[in-house]
Amino acid sequence: MPRIASVLLPMPLPEAFDYAEPEGLDLAIGDHVTVPLGPRVIRGVVTGLRDGTGGNRPLKPVLERVDDPPLPPGVLSFVEWAARYSVDVPGWPLAMALRGLRHPAAKPDKALVLTGAQPARMTPARLKVLAAAEEGPMASGALAAAAGVSAGVVKGMVDEGVLAVTWVEPDTRFPQPDLSRPPQTLNPSQQASADVLSEMLAAGGFQAALLDGVTGSGKTEVYLEAAAAALAADPDSQVLILLPEIALTQAVLARFEARFGVAPVEWHSAVSPPRRRRAWEGVAAGQARIVVGARSALFLPFRKLRLVVVDEEHDGSFKQEEGFIYQARDLAVARAKIEGALVVLASATPSLESLWNAQAGRYRWLRLSARHGAAQLPDIGLIDMRETPPEPGRWLSPPLVKAVSVALSRGEQSLLFLNRRGYAPLVLCRACGEKMKSPDTDSWLVEHRYTGRLVCHLTGFSMKKPEACPHCGAKDSLTSIGPGVERVEEEARHLFPDARIAVFSSDTVFDAAGARALVDSMAAGEIDILVATQAAAKGHNFPNLTLVGVVDADLSLRGGDLRAGERTFQLLAQAAGRAGRHEKPGRALLQTYAPEHGVLQALKAQDRDAFVEAEMAMRQEAGLPPFGRLAAVIASGPDPVALEAYCNALAAATPNAEGVEVFGPADAPLALVRGRRRKRFLVRAERSVDLQGFLAAWRARAKVPNSVRVVFDVDPYSFL
Known part of the structure; x- marks a missing residue:
């Protein structure tokens, strides 16, 4: 009997297309096929098969089946769920699921x-x-x-x-983990948490846990034992560990290898294309049993996924903000539910959403309240920059300079933390006041003195620093305003000429190997002062680091971001947590012009619960996440008139719905990016509202002109 195959294509199309199944092809759901689409031949995946009799129009036939491992049912369900959740077309998450097959196989x-x-x-x-x-x-x-x-x-x-x-021919086999290797000795708190996770795995089915432990409490060792339990329970089971950054990935790999005798399979942007294809095929075949990867590893074709761990689950880099927009933490929970797996969210500073779910009993809440071994949490002090300002043109206050001097005299290491890349965040002309901006973009150009260039961190535009102001022509008039890590390093070298100083940021460490080398050098005591952005603020373990100095603790509190307080608390707690992780006591000093701010007072008192309670109360009163839901609608286009007309039409087409408020349209804070004007709507909804259904219905009510691009961002993290 002839059949019709529904084929989903990795393209911006709203649904799968129907094709006739040729006689003898015997397709199955999940098969890779090639099909005609207009004049082109496109590769897609079979998502449905049904009786083809009685059709009222002839269908083009499937051309051939491609000899690649079929996508498992769980992956197809996840692709469809992710598209609905993100209010986007299913072709985009499918493209992510097929990404590994775009790469060439390894050559002999x-x-x-x-x-x-x-x-x-x-x-x-x-x-x-x-x-x-x-x-x-x-x-x-x-x-x-x-x-x-x-x-x-x-x-x-x-x-x-x-x-x-x-x-x-290269060896495509993956060595299997040695589950007979003895685990690291756990303290009673770690062992209790590991036992609970093992019990949850034994019970089977979808479950979720929040592993909430202070910095240095040994969360990694706990979830490694959960991974060992999952792998031992079933010879076909697979484990996925999501990490937010490549540098952090490299730091954790050694722990996996020590525990299981083999390195896990890696999946992130620094992995070569042939290795990524090999990893994809190994996951699909069930040979790759432990995968450590960035957020896109969620879309790999696992055959029998039994454990998903999201380490540093609060980290903002789990939010994908270009192309297919998604929050990997939320999608990890969904993937685990679809697969019937255990998901573990781990953090020293959990997101308010995860804490809220734990408090409500949706997640099992496992707490590690003390550091592993003899290490103690660092003391945290605030330096009031109004009372003890730095010298003119300098950025390090006298108390912080003295603390670094003391650490150096004791042979101990210091970390100077500033979450701002480059030398200076703003370059302006003293003669006319012109601010240097990226062409066709409202983003300021950041000076990078190492390379002598001005760089836009939004678009990647780069230019040599001019000798004269491009606006008024005044020579030698361009001056740098504010500090970046390069400027702090310059000051540290002036103050401590005999110290061994290094910078750790994405501008000075270009790949995973470089990050690993710098981390190893710091851990070996070959660096006295490390000047770093958030690249060094989490996950790393430096035995002789006893002092953390935060150069600008107020930086992330500025602006109108509703998560500013939460992000600041998380980032500074993580940065401070690098100090005193071994026998020597640690200390963190935070330079601030607002020491009375509630976030900084909570950090000083190390009272996370008080901060969370106050932040939760504010969010609940305003109906903001986790008590309400948010979505952003960003429209952009090169023609301001056409963009304005579309946004007005979209505003007029807003559906009437109880429990939903729509604000806008308004110019985005970055109103011009790459020559395109940008406008934003913000949608706030009660938790009982089907927000995705509302957004889908709204989008269908206003035709989008060809020149306008519209993006829906469910649960936005950036408000630019």
Whole structure:
């Protein structure tokens, strides 16, 4: 009987398209196929099959089945759920699920093998090479290392014909974790939490837990034991650990390898394309049992996912804000529910949404209230910059300078924390007051003195710092306003000329290997003062770091972001938590012009519960998350008149709905980006309202002009 195949394409299309199944193709749901779409041939995935008799129009046939592992049912369900939740078309999350297949497979490796010929002159070094080569094909460098000889010895034997070049297919197998390795000794609090997670896994089905532990309490060791329990319970089970940053990923890998004897499979932007394809195929085949990755790893084709861990679950980088917009923490919970898995959200400073779910009993709340071993939480002090300001043109106050001097005299390390990249955040002309901005964008250009360039951190635009003001032509009139990490490093070198100083930011550490090298150098005591952005503020363990100085504790409190207080508390608590993680006591000093602010007072008292209670009360009174729901609608276009007309039409088409308020349209704070004008609506809804249904109905009521682009952002984190 002929059948109709519904094929979802990884394109901005609202639904799957129907095609006729050719006789003998015997398709199944999840199969990869190629189909015609207009004049093109497109690859898609079969999402449905039904009886094809009685149709009123002929359908184009599926062209062929592609020989790639089919997408499991859980992945297809997750793709559809993610699209509905994000009020977007399903083709975008499908494209993310297929991302690994876009990369080429690994090419054969060049290796050397014995030819059977003997060297014209035998030496002890050549004898070693012959013995090592008996093990089979090896790369030239590996063979030299195995034999303990120089590369020149190996090359000479190739030139004589003793060794010949061959090509070896790369090993696509993944070593399996060794579950017999003994776990790290846990303290009673850690063991109790690990036991609860093991019991939840044994019970089976979807469950959620919040692993809430102070910095340095050993949360990683707890969820590693949960991973071991999940893997031991079923030889086919798989585990996914989500981490917010590549640098943090590298720091955690060694702990996985120590626990399981093998490195986990990595999935993030620094992984080479062939390795990403290999990882995708290994996950689909069930061979990759432990995956550590960034937020997009949620879309990998797991066959039997039994545990999902979101480490540093509060971190803002779990929010994807371009392309397909989603919050990975929320989607991780949904993926676990679809798969019938346990999801563990771990943080020293959990998001208010997760705390609210834990307080309501939706998540099992596991608390680690003390640091592991003999380490104690650092003392936190506030430096009132109004009473003890720095010298003119400087940014470090006398009390902080003295504290760093004391740490240096004791042979201890200091971290100077400023969450602002570059040398200075603003460059302006002293003659005319012109602020240097990125072309066609309202974003200020940030000076980077290392490279002598002005950089837009929003668009990536970069230019050499001009000698004269482009607006008025005045020479040598451009001056830098405010500090960035490069400027703080400059000041530290002036104050402490004998100290070993390094900078840790995304502008100075370009990849995972560089981040790992710098972290290892700091951990080995080869750096005295580390000047860093948030890249070093979380997850790292520096045994001899006893002082953290926050250069501008007020920075993230500025602006109208409803999460400003929460973000500031989280970021500064994480930064302060780098101090005193071993035997030596730690101290954190926060420079501020508003020491009376509630967030800073809560940090000083280390009273998170008081901060959370006050913040929750404010959110509840305003009907803001987690007590209400928010969505942003951002419209942009090159023609201000057409954009204004569309936004007015959209405002007039707002559906009538109880429990929903719509604010706007208004110019976005960044009203011009890459030559496109931007306007925003903000939607606030009660929790009982189907917000996604409201947004979908609203979007359908106003036709979008070709020149206008509209983005829906459910639960926005950025208000730019």
